[in-house]
Amino acid sequence: ILNVEQSPQSLHVQEGDSTNFTCSFPSSNFYALHWYRWETAKSPEALFVMTLNGDEKKKGRISATLNTKEGYSYLYIKGSQPEDSATYLCAFPNFGNEKLTFGTGTRLTIIP
Amino acid sequence: GAVVSQHPSRVICKSGTSVKIECRSLDFQATTMFWYRQFPKQSLMLMATSNEGSKATYEQGVEKDKFLINHASLTLSTLTVTSAHPEDSSFYICSARPGSKGDQPQHFGDGTRLSIL
Numbered sequence: 646i647l648n649v650e651q652s653p654q655s656l657h658v659q660e661g662d663s664t665n666f667t668c669s670f671p672s673s674n675f676y677a678l679h680w681y682r683w684e685t686a687k688s689p690e691a692l693f694v695m696t697l698n699g700d701e702k703k704k705g706r707i708s709a710t711l712n713t714k715e716g717y718s719y720l721y722i723k724g725s726q727p728e729d730s731a732t733y734l735c736a737f738p739n740f741g742n743e744k745l746t747f748g749t750g751t752r753l754t755i756i757p
Numbered sequence: 758g759a760v761v762s763q764h765p766s767r768v769i770c771k772s773g774t775s776v777k778i779e780c781r782s783l784d785f786q787a788t789t790m791f792w793y794r795q796f797p798k799q800s801l802m803l804m805a806t807s808n809e810g811s812k813a814t815y816e817q818g819v820e821k822d823k824f825l826i827n828h829a830s831l832t833l834s835t836l837t838v839t840s841a842h843p844e845d846s847s848f849y850i851c852s853a854r855p856g857s858k859g860d861q862p863q864h865f866g867d868g869t870r871l872s873i874l
Contacts, residue, residue: 677860688761688850691862734800738859743789745863749800 647671649737651748658725659756665721666751668735672716679736679745680709680720689734692720725755758784761853763866771874772843778836778869780851786831787853791863792824795848804849807834841873 650669658664670678677696683689693702698713706723722729732752736745760783768776780790788809793801805826806814813826823845825837834853838845850868854861 679862681862681865686867688763688865688867689852691864694860694862696860743806743854743857743859744791744803745859746803747800 647737647739647746649735649746649748651733651735651751653751654749655752655754657754657756658722660725660727662725663721663723664725664753665719666733666753668718668720668748670716670718670735670737672714675713675716676738678711678713678718679738680718681734681736682731683734683750684731692733720751722753725753727755727757729753730755759855759864760784761851761864761866763851763869765869766867767870767872769872769874770841773840774873776838776841776871778838778849778851778871780834780836780853780866782832782853782864785853785855785864787834787855788831789857790828790834790851790853792826792834792836793850793852795850795868801850804836838871841871843873846871846873 652667679694680692681689693709695711700711702709708721711718732750734747734750736747762781790807792804794804795801803816804819807826807828809828809831815821828834852863852865854863
C-alpha cells in the first residue's frame with residue numbers, strides 16, 4: 646500500500662494572498678505525480694501530471710514543483726481568488742501502471 | 758475535451774434494491790475506466806479497474822459479486838450495486854483515461870450519491 650500524504654488538511658487564505666501546500670509520496674520507483682482540483686458539486690479536474698525531478702509546471706496562477714529524490718511536490722497559488730476554493734488532491738500511480746493512490750487532499754477556502 | 762458523464766447523480770432507494778450507475782466518456786475512447794468510493798472525510802478509494810472487453814480487476818476487500826462492473830464498449834462502463842444495504846450508502850465516482858499509462862491524467866464524472874434506506 647502506497648502512502649501519499651498531503652498537508653495541511655485544510656487552509657483558509659485571505660483573497661489576494663498567495664499560498665502553497667504539500668504532497669509527499671514514496672521516492673522509490675517514481676513514475677509520475679498527479680494534481681487534481683475538486684470544486685464542490687463538480688468533478689475533479691486534472692491540473693498537472695509531473696514526471697521529471699525538478700520539473701515545474703504552471704497553469705495561470707497555479708504552479709507545481711516536483712522533487713522525486715525526496716518524495717514531495719508543492720502546489721502554489723499566487724494571488725488567491727474565491728474561485729480557487731476547492732479540495733486539491735495529489736495522486737501517485739502504483740508501479741507506473743494504471744491505478745492511482747490519492748492523498749486525502751487539502752481543502753482550501755479563500756476568504757473574500 | 759475529455760468529458761466524462763456519470764449518472765444518476767443521486768439515488769435514494771430501499772434496502773435490497775439493485776442500483777446501476779453509468780459512466781460514459783463523451784469525446785474519447787477509454788479502454789480503462791476506474792470506479793472509486795469516497796467515505797466521509799476520506800480520500801478516493803479505488804474499488805476496481807474496468808477494462809473494455811474483459812473482466813474488471815477488483816481491489817482487495819471489494820466484493821465482486823456485490824459490485825458488478827461491465828465495460829461493454831470503449832465509451833461505457835457500468836457499476837451495479839446488487840441488493841444494496843444501508844452500509845453501501847456512499848459517494849461513488851468514475852474516471853476514464855484515453856491511454857494506458859500512469860503519466861496520463863484521469864477524467865472524472867460528477868459522482869453518484871447513493872443513499873440506501
